[in-house]
Amino acid sequence: MYSHVLNRLSSSLWATWQTRLLVFSVLLICILTGSNEALAHAVTAGDKGYIQEISGVNILPFMYLGAKHMITGYDHILFLFGVIFFLYRMKHIGIYVSLFALGHSTTMILGVYFNIGMNSYLIDAIIGLSVVYKALDNIGAYQTWFGYQPNTKIAVLIFGLFHGFGLSTKILEYEMSPDGLLPNLLAFNMGVEIGQLLALAIILIGMSYWRRTSSFIRNAYTANVAMMSAGFILVGMQLTGYLMSQ
Template sequence: MMFKPTQFLPATDAPARNWLPALLAVLAALFMLVLPDLAYAHAIAEGDKGYIQEITGVHLVSFAYLGAKHMATGYDHILFLLGVIFFLYRMNQIALYVTLFAIGHSTTMLLGVYFNVGINSYLIDAIIGLSVVYKALDNMGAYQRWFGFQPNTKVATLVFGLFHGFGLSTKIIEYEISPDGLVPNLLAFNVGVEIGQLLALGAILIAMGYWRRTDSFLKHAYTANVVMMSAGFILVGMQLTGYFVS
């Protein structure tokens, strides 16, 4: 059975309200400490960047590894995936939503690089931060309270998947991959991205499985999504700052 966000109310979460300000402050401090790295959400490590620029021809294993590494360390992707599966219990539901996200992510990543369609990296990463905010608010039942209806969560997952894919394709374009072997290398990279996504998802599901067995899940689910929403806003703020000062 899928848990409904409207089954809990923030007003009953008194213990969470007491430690929420401190938790948000710690979260903000952590983001500020690693701000130079976080400002480039989809950036590829310098060593990997040099490797991509230098090689030519087909290198399937190497590109699959780079794709898996990117997804497994992509905190914005992981935050969004956490929001997507937060109230999903059935594996068929989880598989459906993750598949929709993967379809969107893969489509724009592959087509964006192949047709050389790039978007300003700061702006696209700001939109990706907004996807985290959107999903956290959805989990909190905000749209039902504000607008009186529930947006289609499947469509939203697919659409935001498209933006996440553009975030990666924009960075790949900047690194000027050799056209020799481009298509097979991109396909291998995408396979690696999906492998990394499955690894990240597995870790999330294990952690959520343990948490859901405790009483604290129902007590603090709302607060957890407030923290997630705050992280999304921080990401948006950092990217927009980078856009205006760059």
């Protein structure tokens, strides 16, 4: 009897802790997006100055910058979290992550190589919308509202293309030297993929522990609502930054 009570108490405390963690995560994103640097998701002055001073092929520095951008890119991480939220088999995770990587790699490399720039606030607002879209998809909103389920693989690929334009916009801010541009771009992209795999590994470890508890099903809806709220906050802050910059 006592063990039963303790188990119920432990489960209740675990659920309360998770809810607080979700609220804290949303508040943390609010704080991050409240800063000028986070508004535009801009490159740091130190990184930009370093890139402007070097020329030629620099594989390792650009790999580092790519990995750093992905790991610190809270919008990319939120979208990735939403993508794998209900994926249990590694085969399915690999397919979706590969589609996302294909999308952002294509537009990132082509965008920089052909100097196709976009307003950083607007592209980051679209990336924020991708988080909202995926959260709504996870809670079955499209089936409920429209009686139709969009193709999730195509959606991940398309939003991957927009994430890639976000990356290319940041790279153009580096004002990279044309000397060794393509190898450096490929190195940056490789760094992005390494950063993505590291972030994915951390997410999967956390999710694997959470999924073993009964609170996962109970709080899955709340988690996605929190993620959707964070996406709307990102969109609002980016659009505010855009209007302020005009």
